[in-house]
Amino acid sequence: MRVEVIRSGGLAGVRLHGVFDTGELPADAAARADAWLRSLAAGGSSSPGPPAHPDAFQYHMRVLDQDQGRSVTLNESDVPDSLRELVNAAVARGEVVDGRSS
């Protein structure tokens, strides 16, 4: 599953943009991430509540291929363990993009 991940916030206030295929993760981590993302309602989007503290990260994730239209925005403190490896891998590869909007 190809997933676009955008990280915003943090004390730097910059946006990182990365695209990652869960197939590149170890099989068990990929299965956990895929299952979690498939459980999202198609076409639905959620907006997270206020962050737990200032300078926290926010993650916006969007499925790009077979399950298009699924997306979610999560506060750093709400990222489930199932997505942790995906998020870390996508961020490590992410490019800095101009941080205009939240």
Next chain:
Amino acid sequence: MHRIPLYCILPPDLLDRLARTGTEEVRNAALDTLALDQLFRLTRVESAARSGGRTARPVTFARIGGQPQRTIYDQGHTTTQTPRKPVRTEGQRASRDKSVNQAYDGLGATYTYYWAVFQRDSIDGQGMPLLGLVHYGRNYDNAFWDNAGHMFFGDGDGRILTDTTAGLDVIGHELTHGVTQHEANLVYSGQSGALNESISDVFGVQVKQYALKQNVTTADWLIGADIVGSALKPALRSMKAPGQANPHDTQPADMDHYVPGGDVHINSGIPNHAFYVVATTLGGNAWDAAGPIWYDTVCDPTLRPDATFQQFAGLTLRHAQIRYGATSTQADGVRAGWDAVKVTL
């Protein structure tokens, strides 16, 4: 003779009792404080009468301030949210770990700034211990105050940020989020969120300037210059020139370029630059007049949690006038600052 300042978190009846029953040193301090305290209370009552605000704050415990209570913990690259292994406590000698010492020194520099300039005893004004948690996460490129008494430091990934303990301004920035939480509780979105961020930059930059003895001319007015990784060099933000700190910096410098719906770290460029103009217009050190005017504003009970730039600006002018007079150069300097960023007073 050395006198201990007790300052004004103690209620007068307790001060009366100390003046009667304390040792000579305590008695003298209490008498000095009572005299000052009466003056403060009068000023506060006058101010409150004008603004309709509250006149007193609850007292939870009494402490003679002036000394931080620091503890640094090593989180061992985990993301555990509670303190793990204590590695340096107040007064202990330096560790072999540079991050531990930098965090210890940065918490100390922040305490010293707030105490020396405002007689504020730590983040809550009542001696709150300062707990620094270093080596949080793996390559974690962030640092934050968790709203519960802990400052977390990531080691950085080298690309976005490097070891965050190296930034005096960053430590001042994060601890100031705690001060703002206690005094103003500004909502962390929209203009109040950008103000919350800006206040952290305004006092973070002063913590660094104060520690390095830089005046408004010798300071670089950059935020995060000591902790940026390769992608964000030379700094995260510039209060002198918002939008020009690094190739990805999109901060606006005035209301003509305000970003509707923008991240709180974006629009904070506007009040940041206002402070820079006020401080440099007045000259000397940022904490001589500009800092105290901003501090009085943050501590003003009439500052609403959902304050706009305009409401905040209006309060800075009011506090410049209260402190220095309606026709003072300081009040003119404040007008010049908000004029420069096109916020109408």
